Amino acid sequence: MPLRKCAKIIKGSMALLILSALTGVFAADDIVQLGQPVSEADLRDWDLIIMPDGSGLPEGAGSAVQGSAVYEQQCASCHGASGKGMPGVPALVGENNSAGEPVVRAVGNYWPSATTLFDYVRRAMPPTAPKSLSTEQVYQVVAYVLFLNDIIGEEHELTHNNLSTVDMPNRNGFVDRSQMQ
Amino acid sequence: MSDKQKDNASMNWDHVASNGLLSRRHLLGLGLASTASLAANPLLAADTAAISTPSWSKVPGRDLSGYGNPSAFTQEVQRLTGSPNPLLPGGGASRSPLHLLQGSITPNGLHFERHHAGIPNVDPAQHRLLIHGLVRQALSFSYEDLLAYPQESRIYFLECSGNSGANTAAQPSDGTAASLHGLLSGAQWTGVRLSTLLEEAGVKEEASWIAATGVDGASMGRSVPLNKALDDVFIALYQNGEPIRPEQGYPMRLFVPGWEGNVSIKWLGQIKLTSGPANFRDETSRYTDFLADGKALQFTYPMGVKSVITSPSGQMTLRRHGVHEVTGLAWSGSGAISRVEISADGGSTWAEALLEGENQALALSRFRLPWLWEGGPAVLQSRATDSAGNVQPTRAVVLAQYDAANRYHFNGIQSWSVSEQGVVANAFA
Numbered sequence: 001m002p003l004r005k006c007a008k009i010i011k012g013s014m015a016l017l018i019l020s021a022l023t024g025v026f027a028a029d030d031i032v033q034l035g036q037p038v039s040e041a042d043l044r045d046w047d048l049i050i051m052p053d054g055s056g057l058p059e060g061a062g063s064a065v066q067g068s069a070v071y072e073q074q075c076a077s078c079h080g081a082s083g084k085g086m087p088g089v090p091a092l093v094g095e096n097n098s099a100g101e102p103v104v105r106a107v108g109n110y111w112p113s114a115t116t117l118f119d120y121v122r123r124a125m126p127p128t129a130p131k132s133l134s135t136e137q138v139y140q141v142v143a144y145v146l147f148l149n150d151i152i153g154e155e156h157e158l159t160h161n162n163l164s165t166v167d168m169p170n171r172n173g174f175v176d177r178s179q180m181q
Numbered sequence: 182m183s184d185k186q187k188d189n190a191s192m193n194w195d196h197v198a199s200n201g202l203l204s205r206r207h208l209l210g211l212g213l214a215s216t217a218s219l220a221a222n223p224l225l226a227a228d229t230a231a232i233s234t235p236s237w238s239k240v241p242g243r244d245l246s247g248y249g250n251p252s253a254f255t256q257e258v259q260r261l262t263g264s265p266n267p268l269l270p271g272g273g274a275s276r277s278p279l280h281l282l283q284g285s286i287t288p289n290g291l292h293f294e295r296h297h298a299g300i301p302n303v304d305p306a307q308h309r310l311l312i313h314g315l316v317r318q319a320l321s322f323s324y325e326d327l328l329a330y331p332q333e334s335r336i337y338f339l340e341c342s343g344n345s346g347a348n349t350a351a352q353p354s355d356g357t358a359a360s361l362h363g364l365l366s367g368a369q370w371t372g373v374r375l376s377t378l379l380e381e382a383g384v385k386e387e388a389s390w391i392a393a394t395g396v397d398g399a400s401m402g403r404s405v406p407l408n409k410a411l412d413d414v415f416i417a418l419y420q421n422g423e424p425i426r427p428e429q430g431y432p433m434r435l436f437v438p439g440w441e442g443n444v445s446i447k448w449l450g451q452i453k454l455t456s457g458p459a460n461f462r463d464e465t466s467r468y469t470d471f472l473a474d475g476k477a478l479q480f481t482y483p484m485g486v487k488s489v490i491t492s493p494s495g496q497m498t499l500r501r502h503g504v505h506e507v508t509g510l511a512w513s514g515s516g517a518i519s520r521v522e523i524s525a526d527g528g529s530t531w532a533e534a535l536l537e538g539e540n541q542a543l544a545l546s547r548f549r550l551p552w553l554w555e556g557g558p559a560v561l562q563s564r565a566t567d568s569a570g571n572v573q574p575t576r577a578v579v580l581a582q583y584d585a586a587n588r589y590h591f592n593g594i595q596s597w598s599v600s601e602q603g604v605v606a607n608a609f610a
Contacts, residue, residue, distance in 0.1 A: 032330050033381050035312070035320030043313055048400060049392050049453055052460045078268050088266045090466075102586060105471070112479075113460045120462035123400040127269050127298060130398045174469065178406050178458065178480035 048131075050119040054164030057118065061159040062139030064147035070137045071144045074126050083148045093148050108149025112174055114166035117142050139163075194553060198532035200525035201553040203504065205535040208551055257281070260291055261359045271299015271398065274341070276363025279491045285510065285538060285545040286336070287366035289421050294428045295341050295364065295442065297463070298398030303448055305432040308396070310378075310416070314453035317383030324432045327373050327418060334371040334419075335438070336544045338512040340364060340484045342441035342468055346588035348576060348595070353607040358494040358509075361607060362595070365510070367545035370436050371419035375452070376411045384411075388454040392461070393435050396450040403444040404458035405437060409482075413438050416449060439514035439543040440482040441590070443468055471584035483514030485592035486573050488521055488548070488565035499603030502556050507534070508549045513567035518546040520566040525552060527560035527596065527610040528575070534563070542568065559599040560610045576609060 050056040072081075078089045083106075085091035094109030095101075103109075107117060122138045124130050133141070143158045151166060152158070158166070195204035251258060260275040274295040277287050287293075294300075305324035313319035341364035347354050348361060357363075375391075384407070391410045394402040405414065417425055417436040425431050430447030437444045443463060458464065458480070470478040488511035493499060507525075511518040517540055522531040534548040548563065565573045576593035596610035 034326040034329060035318075035322050035378065035381050036326075038311065038313070038319045038321045040313060040319055043311060043319065046311075047313070047451070047453065049394065049402065049451075049455075049459050051455065051457065086268075088268050105466075105586075107466075110477075111466055113465065116460050116462055116465050119402075119459070120466075123394075123402070124298065124398070124462070127272070127398070130298065130400070173476050174465075174479040175472075175476055176480060177478050178482070 048119065048123045050115045050122075052113040052115050052164065054115060054160065057115070057160035057163060058135045059160050060135040060139045061157050062136055062141075062143050063157045064140075064143040064152065064154045066136075067140035067142070067144030067147070070133070070141040074133065074137075075141065078126075083145065092145050106149070107145055108151055108169065110170050110173070112168055112171045113164075114142070114146065114151075114168055115164055117145060118163060196553075198524065198526070198530040200530075200557070200559050201555065202507075202523060202525050202530075202532040203551040203553055205533075205550060207504065208506070208535060208549060258291070260293070261357075261363055269298075271296055274343075274364060276359050277366045278359045279363050279365065279489070279510065280358040280494045280497070282491070283508075283547075285367050285547045286421065287368055289368070289423065289426050289429075292366040292368060292420070292426070292429060293339075293341065293364050295343075296397070296428075297401055300427050301397045301448055302427070303396060303432055308432055308450070310433065310449060310452070312378055312382045312452045312454075314392075314455055315385040315388035316379075316454050317385065320378070320382045322378065324418075327416060327433065330373040330377060332371050332373055332418070333415065334369055335415075336367065336369045336541055337436070337438045338365065338367045338484075338543065338545045339436075339442045339445060340366075340487075340512070340514075342443060342481070342484070342589045345487075345489075345591045345593075345595075348593060348607075348609075349580060349583075349585075349588055349591050353609045355495065356607050357496045358489055358491045361495065362489045364442070365512075365545075367510075367512075368421050370415075370417040370425075371422075372415045372417040372433070372436065375414045375416060375435070378416070378452075379411065379454075382454075384454055387456050390455045390458055392451075392453045392455050392459040393444075393446040393449060394451040394453075395430070395434075395446045395448040397448050401443075401446055401463060402459060402461040403446055403464055404455070404461065404480075405435075405440075405444055407454070409437065409440075417445075437482075439484060441468065441484060441514075444482065468589060470589050471587040472582075473584045475584075481590055484512070485590060486513035486515065486518075486565050486567040486571040487511070487592040488518075488563040488573060489595045490523075490561055490563050490597060493561065493599065493605045494597055495605060495607045497605045499554055499599065499605065502554060504551050504553050506549055507552045507561060507563075508547065509563055511536075511546045511548055511563070511565040512544065513565065513569070513571060514543065515571055516568035517542040517544075518548075518565055519568045521546070521548040522564045522566075523548075523550045523552075524562045524564070525559045528562050528564075528594070531564065554599070554603075556601055556603075558601055560608060561597045561599060561605075562594050562610070564594055 083092035094106035095104040262275040310322040344364035435446040490509035534550040537547040579593040596608040598608035
């Protein structure tokens with residue numbers, strides 16, 4: 001055990017002894033403090049979380065025109081050239097079918113935040129080699145999927161500044177139950 | 182009528198609901214009743230051939246082992262694994278064989294699995310848990326560090342929110358308790374309270390959520406409100422007394438008691454304090470509940486009050502007339518199970534089952550009730566009530582809350598039909 005940690009434990013234990021002597025209360029939470037300080041700057045490239053307001057997005061840009069090649073190489077074999085998916089692979093393009101056909105809930109008609117697409121593609125796609133796409137490739141392919149869903153134009157350049165402002169049609173389609181438990 | 186059949190008929194059964202449900206007091210007399218009904222079957226003669234000295238009592242047995250295995254005679258007690266999806270390596274689920282197990286603790290090798298990118302082979306010496314974001318000091322913890330913290334052991338159920346989704350279909354599938362409801366397990370989990378580590382990092386006032394991610398290929402992420410995170414969420418290091426299994430997140434997983442299993446992030450590597458939910462893919466595109474009006478529920482966290490009869494259950498056959506024990510599991514994400522009722526007539530009449538054990542909150546409860554089956558058709562159901570007063574709804578009531586395409590959070594009453602031939606099958610009653 002590093003000396004620093006031992007010192008912290010001993011310090012904590014002494015404080016505990018004094019506290020216990022004074023109050024007779026056992027303050028278990030004070031015994032062990034072993035977390036190693038790190039700086040948020042050190043975590044910037046490691047932290048993949050993108051918030052709906054766009055915070056966490058790495059600097060970069062890409063358009064659907066650029067993304068079609070990435071999509072063709074990395075995505076189309078499973079998700080299909082037009083993003084319809086196949087058995088065992090989710091569709092990327094939503095369909096609001098009428099006449100009794102089931103609705104296909106996907107990016108364009110269901111996902112509330114465009115940032116989710118960036119976050120998910122970067123952390124989890126493609127399944128055989130997650131985290132292998134460059135930042136530019138992720139921007140490009142996200143733009144392409146949004147283009148396939150008629151959310152943005154082919155030339156629209158997504159950037160770390162404007163991705164969170166993409167107008168997702170179903171952004172108000174969810175009932176937040178997080179505080180109704 | 183044989184003498185034994187006369188015994189069966191003339192026994193002083195205390196009926197508590199129609200179609201053969203008997204008082205719990207007969208649980209103690211089950212052995213006697215079974216003997217009577219066994220003997221009533223002329224095909225079953227006394228098994229005198231078994232009264233001999235077996236070969237295994239005439240030789241030394243096998244040697245000791247470093248890690249034990251189940252008997253070779255119980256090889257059928259396996260998780261129900263689906264066929265792999267070559268397009269999503271490591272994705273999928275395996276189900277606990279609920280109908281082959283007893284008690285309320287699932288053995289570690291039979292705990293259900295649900296992975297989105299397979300099971301990573303995490304080296305604990307290299308693994309780190311980072312706590313950062315809206316904290317006064319971002320901190321890194323090694324596995325060894327966490328082992329040194331005060332730990333607590335607690336018994337909880339874990340259920341995938343997609344469990345039982347097959348019963349939302351228009352027609353009942355011919356499933357078993359495992360294939361229909363096996364994304365459910367119970368275990369004793371031991372670990373460190375998340376609040377202990379959050380206090381060490383110092384949560385800033387503007388923080389209201391945590392975003393947790395794993396170190397698997399999918400880096401699965403979920404958001405949890407800070408009030409829950411500070412309440413009873415912990416970092417599980419042990420499962421039923423041994424280091425948690427790779428399938429359950431070795432070396433460490435988040436454990437969020439009572440909530441849909443997906444939020445209990447396995448192979449936990451990151452807790453980020455945030456001022457809102459991250460809207461991860463698996464809390465927007467997935468794990469949201471479609472409503473009939475086109476909207477969807479997001480962050481439906483606690484699992485609804487629920488129960489399932491594990492015996493007799495789907496694809497079993499009752500091979501004798503007489504008294505059978507109806508037994509199963511009940512659980513709720515909103516408290517302890519306070520009552521389980523059984524019906525043998527499709528829900529017309531009900532009788533209260535015996536709840537076994539200490540009946541802890543957010544844990545599986547085992548229930549039992551004797552049932553006299555004399556060869557007539559029956560529909561067996563169980564209905565759980567929790568300590569918050571929630572009563573398990575019928576299938577129809579659950580379905581009415583959602584769009585027909587919804588598969589999550591189905592907690593409707595399970596019906597098992599029993600034919601005159603004793604065949605037990607999934608039914609929509």
